[in-house]
Amino acid sequence: MTLTPVALESRPDGVPENTAAADFLATDLSAARALSTTATDADVDRALRASRRSVADLGALLSPAAAPRLEEMARLAHAASVRRFGRVVRLFAPLYLSNECVSTCTYCGFSAGNEIARRTLSPAEVVAEARTLTDRGFRHLLLVAGEHARIISKDYLVECVAALAATVPSVSLETQVWDTATYRRLVQAGCEGLVVYQEVYDRDTYAAVHLKGKKRNYDWRLAAPDRAAEAGMRSLALGALLGLDPDWRSDVIALAAHASALLRRWWRCEVAVSLPRMRPAAGDFEPERPVTDREYVQILCALRLALPDVGITLSTRESPAFRDAAFKLGVTQMSAGSHTEPGGYADPGAAEPQFEVSDTRSPAEVAAALRAAGYEPVWKDTIGARVSDAKTALLP
C-alpha cells in the first residue's frame, strides 16, 4: 500500500513540514487552555451538549466548573464508549527487553546513574518471556526498553520482533525513537504499532526533567509517530506522564491535540492515548501536583467525549479498585499482570523494575473482573503488521 510520501528525517531544530507534529505545533491551544481554568457553567453545558466537540470543549470539560458535573460526564462517556467499542476491553502485556539507559530523566527508574541491577534479554530469552505471556492468554505484546543505542540497537530490536512473529499475533514497540528507515525495518519484521510517550508537552518542563541523552530533543521525539506512520505502522499510541507538568489540564489538552493531528494526517492509522499517573520508582521523583482520583476520572471522561474514536489505555499503575470502576468510562485496552523489569515474567526479581505496579492481579483475575462487570476481555483483535507476507501467528 502507498502512504503519503514526505521527508521526515532528522533536523536539529523544529519538525518537518507536512507532519502531524508540525500541525500540532501550529495549533493555537490558548483558548482551550484558558477555558480549562476559567470555563463557566454555560461553557460546560455547551461542551456537554455538543455532538462534535472541539479542543475548546475539551478545555471546558477539564475545567473546575465541570468537576461538579462528573456523574453526567461519566454517563455520557460510558454510553459513547459502549456504542463505539462495545462492552469489550482488549488486554495486552508489556514485555521489557532491557533496562539499560544512557538518558538521564528525573522521573524514571531506568535513568542513567540510578544504581540498579541492569539486564538485557537475549532474543531467545525474549521468546521464552513471550511464551510465558502467551501461555497466560496474551496475544498482544508491547516490547519496552530503555534508551541505549548500542546495547538496545536497531538490529537487536529487529531481531527480537522477528523472533516473535511466528508465535505472537500482535507486537508493538516502546523504545527510544528511531528514524523512518528503522521503523520500516521493524514493520517488515512484524511490528504492528508504536507507542511514544512525549512524557510532557510543555517545553520548559520537558527540558527540566530530561537532563541528558538523546531524549532531550523534544522535536525529534514529537515527530516519531509521523515517521512510524510513514514506515507503515498500523497503530500509533501517544502518552503523557501525569504529574510531570503541574498544570495537568494543559498537558491533557496538548496530548489530545497531538492525537487529533495524527488522526487527520495519518487517516489510516489507529490512534490511542495513555496518560498514567506517576508511580514510585528508583530515583524517588515526587510530582509537584499529583492528579487525584476525581481529577483522573474527569480526564478519562473528557478525553472520551472529545475524542470518541481514540483508544484509551489504562495501566497497572492504577489500583485494582480504581481500574475495576474507571475502565467503563472509555478505556479500550488494559495491561494485566505486568512486570516492568526485563525477564520479570519467567524470572521475577532478577532486575530492577521501571516503576512499581499497583494492580498486581494475574491476567486471569483481571479478565474475571471484566467478565463480572459484564464486559468481554478480548485477547486477540489484530490482523498483524502491515506487511504483505502473512505472519503464521495470525490464524493459528
Next chain:
Amino acid sequence: MHDPLVIAGREFGSRLFLGTGKFPSNASLEAAIVASGTEMVTVALRRIDTTADEDILDAVDAERVLLLTNTSGADDAEEAIRLARLARSGGYPTWIKLEITPEPRYLLPDGVETLKAAEVLCREGFTVLPYVNADPVLCKRLEEVGCATVMPLGSWIGSNQGLRTKAALEIIIEQSLVPVVVDAGIGAPSQAAEAMEMGAGAVLVNTAIGTAGDPAAMADAFRMATIAGRQAYLAGLPGVGRAAAASSPLTGFLN
C-alpha cells in the same frame, strides 16, 4: 409461506444476518444467535483464536449457521485477499464478507480496493459478499465480477442512524440481480423492517444487538421485525400518495 433467501445456490430461512463484535460475553452472543433465528453469522478473522481457552467461535454452532468470516481490519485489496486465503487454508468456509475499511474511525469501505479484491477472490472460487458504500454503479460492477450479494451500508457502522442512504439503496435494490443485504447503521428493529419493506434481500445487524441491555431479547425483536418487513414487502405495500385522493371526484360533473 416458503420464501427462502437464496445466495450462491444456498437457501437461508432467515433474512437476518448477525455480526459478532461488541458483545459483553460469548454466552450473550450465543444466546443472541439463537434468539435471532439467523442462519448466517459473520466473525472477524482478527478475533478468531482457536488456541485460546475461550474463542469467539465457541459461540457459533456451525451445524446450524453458516460462518461468514470477514476481513475486518484490511486496509487494501492485498490485505483482504491475504486474509481470505488464510481463512481458506485454516479450513473455514470459503464464504467471505469482504470488508476493506482503511479509515478506522467511521470504518468506511474503500470501493476501489473492494472491487479489485472481489475480482481476484471470485476468480479463486470464493463466495464473496462485499461491504460497500451505497453506490449503485459500484454494486453493479461487483455483481459483474461475480459477487454473490452486495452489502451496501444504511449508515456508518455502529452509528445506529438507520437508512440514511435510502435514496441510493432504492436504486441498488431496483437494479440488482443478486440479493441486496443492507449492512451497517441499522440501529432499531423498525429500521430493519424499513429495509425489508423496501425489498432488501436481508439485513445485517450487530451493534444494535450486541450493545443492547439484553442482547438476546433485542435479537428476537430484530427477528420479528425482519419477518414483518419482508411479509409487508411481499404483500404489496400500498403506495404512499403525494396528494389526497378525493372521495368525491372533482370531474364527476362531467358524467
